[in-house]
Amino acid sequence: MSDPSDSAKAYWRANLKLVGCLLLxxxxxxxxxxxxxxxxxxxxSVGGAPLGFWMAQQGSIFCFVxxxxxxxxxxxxxxxxxxxxEED
Amino acid sequence: xxxxxxxxxxxxxxxxxxxxxxxWSRAGSTKEYYVASRGVSPxxxxxxxxxxxxxAATFISMAGGIAAAGYGASKxxxxxxxxxxxxxxxxxxxxxxxxKATVPxxxxxxxxxxxxxxxxxxxxxxxxxxxxxxxxxxxxxxxxRLFAIEIWQGVLIGGGIVYFYAGLGGMKGIxxxxxxxxxxxxxxxxxxxxxxxMIITGNVVPQFGLIGDFVKEGQEHSQPLLxxxxxxxxxxxxxxxxxxxGNTLDLFCITAALMVGTAGLPHVIVRFxxxxxxxxxxxxxxxxxxxxxxxxxxxPALGMFARTNFIEEINEKKYQDAPQWFKNWESQGMIAWVDxxxxxxxxxxxGDVFAGKPSFDDSRRTENGPRLVTNKIVSSPNEVYYxxxxxxxxxxxxxxxxxxxxxxxxxxxVAAALSTAAGLLLVLSTSxxxxxxxxxxxxxxxxxxxxxxxxxxxxxxxxxxxxFGINPPxxxxxxxxxxxxxxxxxxxxxxxxxxxxxxxxxxxxxxxxMIAGISFTLAYIVYFQFLTDSKEYWFGISPExxxxxxxxxxxxxxxxxxxxxxxxxREIQDMVEAIRIPKWAGExxxx
Numbered sequence: 001m002s003d004p005s006d007s008a009k010a011y012w013r014a015n016l017k018l019v020g021c022l023l024l025x026x027x028x029x030x031x032x033x034x035x036x037x038x039x040x041x042x043x044x045s046v047g048g049a050p051l052g053f054w055m056a057q058q059g060s061i062f063c064f065v066x067x068x069x070x071x072x073x074x075x076x077x078x079x080x081x082x083x084x085x086e087e088d
Numbered sequence: 089x090x091x092x093x094x095x096x097x098x099x100x101x102x103x104x105x106x107x108x109x110x111x112w113s114r115a116g117s118t119k120e121y122y123v124a125s126r127g128v129s130p131x132x133x134x135x136x137x138x139x140x141x142x143x144a145a146t147f148i149s150m151a152g153g154i155a156a157a158g159y160g161a162s163k164x165x166x167x168x169x170x171x172x173x174x175x176x177x178x179x180x181x182x183x184x185x186x187x188k189a190t191v192p193x194x195x196x197x198x199x200x201x202x203x204x205x206x207x208x209x210x211x212x213x214x215x216x217x218x219x220x221x222x223x224x225x226x227x228x229x230x231x232x233r234l235f236a237i238e239i240w241q242g243v244l245i246g247g248g249i250v251y252f253y254a255g256l257g258g259m260k261g262i263x264x265x266x267x268x269x270x271x272x273x274x275x276x277x278x279x280x281x282x283x284x285x286m287i288i289t290g291n292v293v294p295q296f297g298l299i300g301d302f303v304k305e306g307q308e309h310s311q312p313l314l315x316x317x318x319x320x321x322x323x324x325x326x327x328x329x330x331x332x333x334g335n336t337l338d339l340f341c342i343t344a345a346l347m348v349g350t351a352g353l354p355h356v357i358v359r360f361x362x363x364x365x366x367x368x369x370x371x372x373x374x375x376x377x378x379x380x381x382x383x384x385x386x387x388p389a390l391g392m393f394a395r396t397n398f399i400e401e402i403n404e405k406k407y408q409d410a411p412q413w414f415k416n417w418e419s420q421g422m423i424a425w426v427d428x429x430x431x432x433x434x435x436x437x438x439g440d441v442f443a444g445k446p447s448f449d450d451s452r453r454t455e456n457g458p459r460l461v462t463n464k465i466v467s468s469p470n471e472v473y474y475x476x477x478x479x480x481x482x483x484x485x486x487x488x489x490x491x492x493x494x495x496x497x498x499x500x501x502v503a504a505a506l507s508t509a510a511g512l513l514l515v516l517s518t519s520x521x522x523x524x525x526x527x528x529x530x531x532x533x534x535x536x537x538x539x540x541x542x543x544x545x546x547x548x549x550x551x552x553x554x555x556f557g558i559n560p561p562x563x564x565x566x567x568x569x570x571x572x573x574x575x576x577x578x579x580x581x582x583x584x585x586x587x588x589x590x591x592x593x594x595x596x597x598x599x600x601x602m603i604a605g606i607s608f609t610l611a612y613i614v615y616f617q618f619l620t621d622s623k624e625y626w627f628g629i630s631p632e633x634x635x636x637x638x639x640x641x642x643x644x645x646x647x648x649x650x651x652x653x654x655x656x657x658r659e660i661q662d663m664v665e666a667i668r669i670p671k672w673a674g675e676x677x678x679x
Contacts (some may be wrong), residue, residue: 012668019177025250026173030166030347035340036160038332038575047299048312053330056162057154058298061169069178072370075181078369084671086365 011082018074022067029055031064090239094495095234102272102499103249106265106345106506118535120658121258122189122518128263128362134375136361138264139273139503140511141168141380143219147273147504152476155389155398158321158329163343170343170376171350174581176373178647179351180360182588184369185385185667189361191354191517191580192523198587200527201595201661207602209523211579212354216512216519217553218572219355224557225511230501233420247554248507254510255517255546257279257602259362262510269503270379276500277383280484280493282387287487289313294548295385298392317392320399325438325469327378338625341535349573354358358518363561366670396478397486402472403436407458410434412486418459421446424490425458426465442642450453451473464576509553517546534626574613574631578605586646588668591661593646596653601646609638 020086033041034056041052046059115121128136146168154161187195196205226244231242253261281294289300301310317329325331350356360369370668401411407425417423424446425434442463449462461473481501484493521541526533533541581601586593586601613631616622629637655661 006663008669015668022173022177026170026404030170031340031343035165035406036341041332046384047296049299049314050300052300053159053162053314056159057165058295058385059222061164061381061384064173064570065374065381067173068370068374068377071177072374075370076367079670084669086367 007082011078011084014078014082015075018078023072025063025066030060034060034087089491091491091494092235094491095498098492098495098499098500099234099639102268102503105268106249106253109264109268110257110261113264115258115260115539118189118522118538118542120260121539122261122361122522123358124258124263124362126362126364129569130363130368130372131362131375132263133265133359133368133372134379135270136263136507137356137372137376138379138383139266139270139507140262140355140359141274141376141508142383142504142507144223144230144501144505146383147277148226148501150482151387151390151394155390155395155479156476158327158391159332159671160334161388163339163346164316165384167343167346167351167378167389171347172373172380174347174520175356176370176377178585180357180373180586181369181670182667183357183584184360184363185366186640186663187269188243189358190523191357191584192519193527194587195580195583195598196523196527198659198663199593199595199598200445201599203313204595204599204602205523205527207599208580208583210526211606212515212519212523212576213576215353215572216355216516217549220509220512220549221555223512224507224553225560227502227509228503228557231504232358234498243557244508246502246556247550250506250509251547253544253552255637258542259514262514265510266507271408271505271508272503273500274379274501275437276384277480278386280489280497281386281393281485283489283493284393284397284483284487285389287506288396294389294393297389302396312504313396317396320396322404324399324436329395335628336604337632338628338630341629341636343508343633345573345577345633345635345639346542347634348581349577352518352576352579352584353572354408354516354576354580355508357580358510358515374596382403390483391479394483394486398479399436401433401486404411405434407430408439411486413482416485417474417478417482421448422478424461424473424493426471427458427467427475428469428471434472435469435545436472437468437470438500440466440469440471441468441470442466445475448478490557501585513546513549513553516549517542518547522548571610571613571674574609574635575606577635578609578642580644582639582642582646586643588664591664592655593650594653594656596649597646597648600649601642601644604645605642608641609635612638 033052038052038056041055042050045050048053090624119125150164153164153603155630163460183194186195188197192205192208195208196202224247228239228243229239229246232239253265278294284293285291285297288302288304289297290303291300301309302311302313302316314330321327321329330337360372363372402414413421426441427446442461442465447462448459452460481497484497521538525541526538543621582605583598583602586598612634614629616625
């Protein structure tokens, strides 16, 4: 590595950006769809369930799992790009 | 074969497996004892964390709570799963890179202060102790039902088993028993629901039953099951199942407090210290939430099925025609019927039947008649009382499933309670042996002595927990769950986050923040739970949700105090930079 501290700073910035995006989605699917905008979303439906209700009971949980898979995938990619990848 | 024989077979086999694993994996060093030598695969750690996380209360009571509250129970579903997103993206990878054995270790080192370490130790002990009491009680109750013994005998058997494998095997023993316990739990939870889902919605995958149609035999037109539940709920005077009833701010705060509380629970955090490196932590996190989701996606479907089934089978029926399971659970005291209008027909409606839990006077009971309740009757049209826990416990009987499935459900309850109790016991014992003895009181002790302290501490902890399991301080245990989450939310969560994401927060700020957050949260909970019956909450935020406000106070105080005092020393700032980069995690210092 030419300058480890510059590389570390860039890595940390990219990390914060990724986590920020994921947490935005996290907030929107749970607090947003399941609580704050639940009434509005209930006008639509998924299968036999009102959308807002379904997001609060099941939809948000699906999204959480997907978010964690995305986190692992993008962080591993970030490690590789910045040369911080761990050996297995 | 009768039910007791099946119970003995299932409990016997599962206990044999747990003990076998304990003997095979007993720990020889503190590294094995605290973090299973960091050799657990992400997949296995995912299962173990899921079992650790899902307690007896989740397993037995959550579906019943959903059946009763409908949309209102969403806070538990979102709160107890969404916390893992925070835990994964904001905490565990960095704490794993830091490479120490416990959470107070990080607090003590990052804030270069034994006072901060001490505050963290006290929080960890308090959180785990309140939690473990409820688990012990749960084991006791299940055993007393299964084998017709006293609750205290059941608590002692459960405590003995947990001590045996947690004390002997440490983290390594716990991890592999939790893997086995997760398997028992997932089958016990889902198999009965699969059968019920097929009967009610015709769908083999119960998780999809929530959005399915009601197709039970004899039904003329199919209609969405939720529409039907809404309709029968409002007919009987309940709120619509899919509509909320509470205030939105309170729902928001409780959900947030459960999420940040989850992310701050020490027994969940330390589970991620057992894997090899940061990459393995990330992988382990999605496996964990995936395994939890299998059960959490089933729960809302189960709650709704159970509500439909219960109303269809009970409401407007004659007591003499009630199904057998109704009478079985009535004899257990978990169901009661008061014929208020004396028409001999059971009316299930909104509202309480009588005040409190039922007590019975069986001396005046007529043959084939219901048990007579001695409680003060409340004037509501509702005549049928049921304990919410029967939604899971009586579920197989309601659906007419074979006896071995009932035994499997019982084994699942025991697995849920034991796995959580073991994880908590480990944190309790390491808090005392490692954080208190090794780091504060007697820094010179050897590895062997530290292990001895750990085993003694876990013996002491299991005895205290068993004592409170046998003599629960009135309704204390149920109320203290709010404590555990509130404390975790207002202490560990903000302190750990700031320690990782800010280099400016110093020891003065962290200690002041923790103390301010905890004092506020404790004072609010104690005032509204124990000192007054008033429900005049500030802005309508109930004690369950106040940990979220406590967290905000912690953040604010820590920032203000840190900006007025000198910044942390250079080497601490370097340490923070080092934990942000995953490379060389495995070589980070161990003790």
